[in-house]
Amino acid sequence: MTVAAPSAPVQTATGQPPAEQPGRGIKPSGWTGLAFIAPNLLGVIAFTLIPLISVIALAFTDWNLVSGLGGIEFNGLDNFIAIARDPGFWNAVGLTLLYVGVSVPLTVVLGLALGTALNRPLPGRGVLRAIFFLPYIVNTVAIGMTWLMLMNPKSGLVNQTLDIFGISPGWFASSHWALPALIVMAVWGGVGYCSLIYLSALQDAPGQLYEAADIDGAGSWMKFRAITWPSLLPTTIFLAVTLIIGASQGFGLIALITSGGPGDSTTTISYYMYQTGFQFYRFGYASAIGLVTFLGVLVLTLVTWRAQRGRALHD
C-alpha cells in the first residue's frame, strides 16, 4: 500500500495533533481492549512487522535465492559499501531525482491551476471534475498499454498530432524520450487527483478575508498571493509529500512498459531494486537498496516539509 499521511491532510500538514476528546466514557477495560485489537495486531505482526525486521536484517547479508536459507551470510556493511560504489545505483538515483523533480512540481502546479478553475461556476462542472479524476482510479496495466500504443513513434495518436508541429519524439523507443514519456503519464494521471484535493481545501478557504480584500480593492492576483496560497500551503505540502513517495517507490509501470530501458534510461531506483531482487535474486543487496531508498525518500520528504513550513512562517 502506498503510504501517505496517517490522518486527514490538514491536521498532519500543520504539524498539530488532532484535537483529542477528553477521556469521557472511556473506562479501563483491561483485556477487552487488547482483544479488540488482537486480530489486527496479529496480522500486522505477521505480515508487516516480521517482514520489516527481516528486510533490515537481510540488508546486512549476502544472500542469493539459489543458495537456499542455509546460504545466508552476514557481511556487515559490505552491501552499503558496494552501493556507494555502484554506478548502476547512482544512475538510478539521478534518474529518480529527475523523474520526481520534474513530475511532482508540474503535477502540483497544474493541479492547483485546475483546482482553482474547477471551483468556478462551469457548465457540467461535476462531469468535468470526474473526467480529470478518472485516470487516478484505473489500473496501471490498462493505462500503460494504452499510452504505449498512443505513444507509438511511427503511428501513435500522440505523434500523429505532434506531426502538425513537425515534432516526432521517439518516446519509449528512445533513451532520451522514455523518461519524459513517463513524466507525461505521471502528470496526466496525477493532476486530477491534486485538483480535487485543492478543490476541497479551497472550499474551506476563509470567506471573510476575501470580502475584506475586495473592500481594500485588491486584485485577483493579490488575493491569490495573500490569502489563497497561504491557506493552501498545508494541502500543497501534503500533496508534495504524497507524490514524492508515490513517484519514487512505484515500479509497476516501468516493469510493464520499458523494463528500465532503452539501455538503463528508465531504471529508476525502485525499478533497480525490483530488478536486483526479482530478476537477479540478489536478496541481500536488494534489501540494502530498499533500505537506503526508504531513508533517502524520508529525508527528501522531511526537507520538503521543513522548507515549506519555513516559508509559511516567513509569510
Add this chain to the structure above:
Amino acid sequence: MTKTPRQQQAARAKWYWGIPLWILGLAFLAPFAWMLSTSLKQDVDAFQVPMQWIPDPAQWENFKTVLVGPDSVLPAFGRSALVALLRVAGELITATMAGYAFARMSFRGRDKLFLLYLATAIIPAQLLLVPRFIYFQKLGLYDTLWALILPGMFTVLGTFLMRQFFVSQPGEFAEAARMDGASEWQIFSRIYLPQAAPVISALGILAFVWSWNDYETPLVLISSPEQYTLPLSLTNFVDEQGSIAPGLTMAASVVSIVPVLIVFVVLQRRFIAAMTHTGIK
C-alpha cells in the same frame, strides 16, 4: 423574465471558462476514448491514419474473444473479485475493531502500541516485497491468492482511519449504556458502529479500488498464469516478442475498468471524499 446585466455577465463568464476547460477535459479523456474505440477495431485498423474514432463496423468479436476465448480474462476477473472481497471484508472487520479500541478503550500499553503503528505506517509496501516473497515461499503461500489476500486484511492505515473517526465521537453514549449494563461489545456494535457507516464505506471503497488495481504485488508474488489476477492477465494478448494485439488488449482493459467505474459512478460523492481525505492509492 429577462436576465439582469449582472446575471448575463455571470452566464458569459461561465462559458468563457467553461469552453477551454471542456476542451482540456476532452483531451484528458482522449486516451480512454482511444481505448474504447480500439477495443472495437480489428488489429490492422488500430493505427490507421487519420484516426477513426467510431469503428465501422464495430468489432464486437474482440469482447467475445476476451471473455470466452482460449485466453479468457474471466477466470482472472473472478480471482480479482475474490481477492478484493476477502481483503475488504477482513480489513473492515479488523480495522474497525482495532481503531475503536485505540480510540475509545483504555488498557495497558495502548499508547506504546499506537506509536508502533504510527512508525509502521510510513513503511512503503515496496520495501517489504523481498521479505514477503521469501516468507510466503516458506509458508507455502507463494503463487497462491493468499499471498495477496492476507497482508491486505490487516492494515495499519485502515486502523488509523477508523481511529480518527471514533476519537471524534462523544463519550456520553457509552456512559449511559454502561449504566444500563451493556457489555463493551454491545457498546461497540450497537452504539458506535452504526455511527461509523460513512467512514466504513469510505474505507471499503478505498480498499476495493486498491485491491482491484494492484499490479506490483501480484507481479512479485504470483508466477503461474492459473493464479493471475486481472491486471496481470491484461498482458495475455501480448506475444513473446512483445507485440501487442491492440483490439484484444484494449477490450480486456475496458473489462478491467468496468467494476471500478460502476463503483465510481454509483458512489461518486463518497468515492471522491474517500480519496481526497486519506491520500491512499
